[in-house]
Amino acid sequence: MSEQLIYIDGEFFTKSEAKVSVFDHGFLYGDGVFEGIRAYHGKVFKLEPHIERLYDSAKAIGLVIPVTKAEMSAIVVESCRRNSIANGYIRLVVSRGVGDLGLNPYLCKKASIVCIAATIQLYPQELYQVGLDIVTVATPRNHPEALNPRIKSLNYMNNIMAKMEAIRAGVQEAVMLNLQGYVAECTGDNLFILRNGKLVTPPATEGALEGITRNAVIDLARKKGIEVREERMSRFDIYTSQEMFLTGTGAELIPVVKVDGRAIGEGSVGPVFKGLLADFQQLTRVDGAPIPGLSA
Numbered sequence: 001m002s003e004q005l006i007y008i009d010g011e012f013f014t015k016s017e018a019k020v021s022v023f024d025h026g027f028l029y030g031d032g033v034f035e036g037i038r039a040y041h042g043k044v045f046k047l048e049p050h051i052e053r054l055y056d057s058a059k060a061i062g063l064v065i066p067v068t069k070a071e072m073s074a075i076v077v078e079s080c081r082r083n084s085i086a087n088g089y090i091r092l093v094v095s096r097g098v099g100d101l102g103l104n105p106y107l108c109k110k111a112s113i114v115c116i117a118a119t120i121q122l123y124p125q126e127l128y129q130v131g132l133d134i135v136t137v138a139t140p141r142n143h144p145e146a147l148n149p150r151i152k153s154l155n156y157m158n159n160i161m162a163k164m165e166a167i168r169a170g171v172q173e174a175v176m177l178n179l180q181g182y183v184a185e186c187t188g189d190n191l192f193i194l195r196n197g198k199l200v201t202p203p204a205t206e207g208a209l210e211g212i213t214r215n216a217v218i219d220l221a222r223k224k225g226i227e228v229r230e231e232r233m234s235r236f237d238i239y240t241s242q243e244m245f246l247t248g249t250g251a252e253l254i255p256v257v258k259v260d261g262r263a264i265g266e267g268s269v270g271p272v273f274k275g276l277l278a279d280f281q282q283l284t285r286v287d288g289a290p291i292p293g294l295s296a
């Protein structure tokens with residue numbers, strides 16, 4: 001395969017030549033925003049909502065993106081085309097750009113755009129069949145008035161600290177609570193439980209990113225006639241649920257069978273999850289912005 005081509009500010013560079021300045025405030029301060037997007041079957045899945053969320057995140061941190069949404073969409077599609085990525089993962093990053101040493105973002109002249117089209121696997125394949133064992137961690141999700149979790153910012157320290165706690169506890173993922181002690185989300189995924197026949201997920205206002213996979217699953221469940229509620233939940237609700245699963249662009253849909261040592265339901269992957277996974281896989285076949293030459 002020819003060398004990977006990475007988009008930086010209007011040009012494509014080979015992987016070895018794709019470099020950004022050490023004075024970029026994305027590197028110095030985590031000052032910027034990003035999206036993780038997937039391509040399936042030659043189409044960029046849910047491209048429009050990802051682009052919308054990127055611009056909303058940028059708006060919230062007062063960052064002006066120097067291209068239009070249509071141009072940004074074209075950058076993503078072209079990155080996939082040039083790298084022959086029909087099924088893969090796209091990392092789209094907008095940083096504050098090159099500035100001085102010193103926080104002042106207004107000294108950064110122009111935001112920088114990077115797009116990497118590649119592949120990703122977040123969890124070992126077998127965990128998708130047997131389900132995850134996860135724990136609640138002590139690190140609370142960021143307070144929304146400090147750094148709103150609805151912003152997909154380049155500063156993932158909060159999530160990384162939680163991920164470290166999980167790994168040190170011998171598991172792969174962490175349930176994060178908000179400062180009130182209610183369930184928010186996992187480190188890079190939203191979470192759902194099935195309780196009394198209804199699917200429940202925390203509202204974004206409880207300290208979660210409004211996940212695009214999450215929203216797709218909500219739509220699919222409602223189409224199936226499953227009642228879905230965006231409702232505040234506590235760990236009690238998780239422990240006493242019949243099923244649980246996580247959603248995210250990286251993780252896709254992955255079942256959870258144990259939380260803090262409590263088996264969820266029967267402690268095995270449940271039927272509602274299996275049905276939604278099949279529907280999601282079907283959706284990835286039909287939804288998405290076609291990549292020229294790769295789309296069936």
Ligand code: PXG
Pocket residue numbers: 036037122159185186187188189190208209210211212213214247248249250251
């Ligand atoms: N919450 C957080 C904190 C996330 O970072 C999600 C929820 C799910 O959102 P989407 O829109 O993807 O359904 C995310 C997304 C990675 C990785 O490398 C993480 C995400 C996406 C892709 C890759 O760990 N997180």
